[in-house]
Amino acid sequence: MKKAIKIIAIIALVVLVGIQFVPTERNQSDIVPVTDFMLVNNVPKTIQKKLQVSCYDCHSNNTRYPWYNKVQPFTWFLEGHIKEGKAELNFNEWDSLSNRRKKSKLRSIIKQIESGEMPLDSYTLIHKDATFSKEETNEIINFITQLKDSL
Amino acid sequence: MSIAAMLLLTISFTNAQEKEKMNHGEMEMDHSKMKMGDAKTEVILTDYFMLKDALVGDDTKKAAQAGTKLVASLKSFDKSSYTKDQQKELTDIIEDATEHSEHIAESAIDHQREHFKILSKDITDMIAITGSKSTLYQQFCPMYDKGSAWLSTSEEIRNPYYGSSMLKCGKVQKTIQ
Numbered sequence: 001m002k003k004a005i006k007i008i009a010i011i012a013l014v015v016l017v018g019i020q021f022v023p024t025e026r027n028q029s030d031i032v033p034v035t036d037f038m039l040v041n042n043v044p045k046t047i048q049k050k051l052q053v054s055c056y057d058c059h060s061n062n063t064r065y066p067w068y069n070k071v072q073p074f075t076w077f078l079e080g081h082i083k084e085g086k087a088e089l090n091f092n093e094w095d096s097l098s099n100r101r102k103k104s105k106l107r108s109i110i111k112q113i114e115s116g117e118m119p120l121d122s123y124t125l126i127h128k129d130a131t132f133s134k135e136e137t138n139e140i141i142n143f144i145t146q147l148k149d150s151l
Numbered sequence: 152m153s154i155a156a157m158l159l160l161t162i163s164f165t166n167a168q169e170k171e172k173m174n175h176g177e178m179e180m181d182h183s184k185m186k187m188g189d190a191k192t193e194v195i196l197t198d199y200f201m202l203k204d205a206l207v208g209d210d211t212k213k214a215a216q217a218g219t220k221l222v223a224s225l226k227s228f229d230k231s232s233y234t235k236d237q238q239k240e241l242t243d244i245i246e247d248a249t250e251h252s253e254h255i256a257e258s259a260i261d262h263q264r265e266h267f268k269i270l271s272k273d274i275t276d277m278i279a280i281t282g283s284k285s286t287l288y289q290q291f292c293p294m295y296d297k298g299s300a301w302l303s304t305s306e307e308i309r310n311p312y313y314g315s316s317m318l319k320c321g322k323v324q325k326t327i328q
Contacts, residue, residue: 076281100243100247100273100276101243101247103269104247106249
């Protein structure tokens with residue numbers, strides 16, 4: 001019995017070490033495209049900062065990676081979220097969307113923040129500053145609603 | 152109590168069906184005058200109405216199935232017979248409608264209804280370009296999310312945003328021929 005546990009532990013360790021060598025693609029870019037949400041909209045400074053901190057890690061071409069991202073399997077977990085996040089909404093490519101698509105996206109942003117589904121719990125657990133306070137939620141929803149109605 | 156409600160429902164449904172039949176009769180008469188929608192548009196509309204009816208019946212599972220069907224029928228839409236500007240608009244509409252259908256296919260009913268609202272706008276804009284074979288009614292409920300519209304083949308109101316809790320809330324806003 002003891003021996004079996006030992007063998008399993010060794011296998012687990014080997015696997016854990018092994019997966020550290022699997023290369024992953026990084027979501028990093030210095031270039032902010034002209035289509036970026038902040039560049040084409042008149043976004044108040046406080047909201048700009050909030051969006052950067054709370055949303056841009058998964059919804060833009062540039063992620064500020066935490067240290068543990070270098071450790072698998074966390075890397076995969078993160079990459080999965082980033083890929084999915086960018087597919088739903090990429091703030092960097094905002095202006096390449098038509099007005100119809102923008103309205104749809106803005107509506108989704110409002111619903112996601114309103115219902116507390118975004119930012120993800122697994123994200124705010126580590127990024128405490130990404131959490132929306134009640135005032136911040138109201139402020140951002142008001143802004144996004146205004147933007148939506150102006151389209 | 153519940154038996155009475157069931158009876159009432161059945162009666163109103165039969166009524167609606169009869170009315171629908173009548174409408175069909177009228178439609179066939181002046182078919183030639185109508186702008187003809189193409190077959191692919193009709194498939195999209197069929198799936199849309201399946202979705203609408205599922206939401207009227209508070210049936211999440213059926214609505215999700217209709218969402219999946221819509222994704223497929225939107226994908227197979229053929230734009231080639233339209234002008235360049237129309238094609239651009241249609242591509243945009245279909246992209247948007249597809250996204251909402253995808254979400255409908257995997258969400259709970261309140262989410263499905265949220266997406267159905269925008270999807271309805273997309274489909275309405277689509278038939279403004281493509282036309283449809285049958286007369287459609289644009290209906291409107293002032294209560295849901297600051298007022299929301301949807302399309303129906305029947306004049307009678309069956310509210311997809313509230314289902315059984317407010318089945319008859321709404322009015323016909325426009326008749327689309």
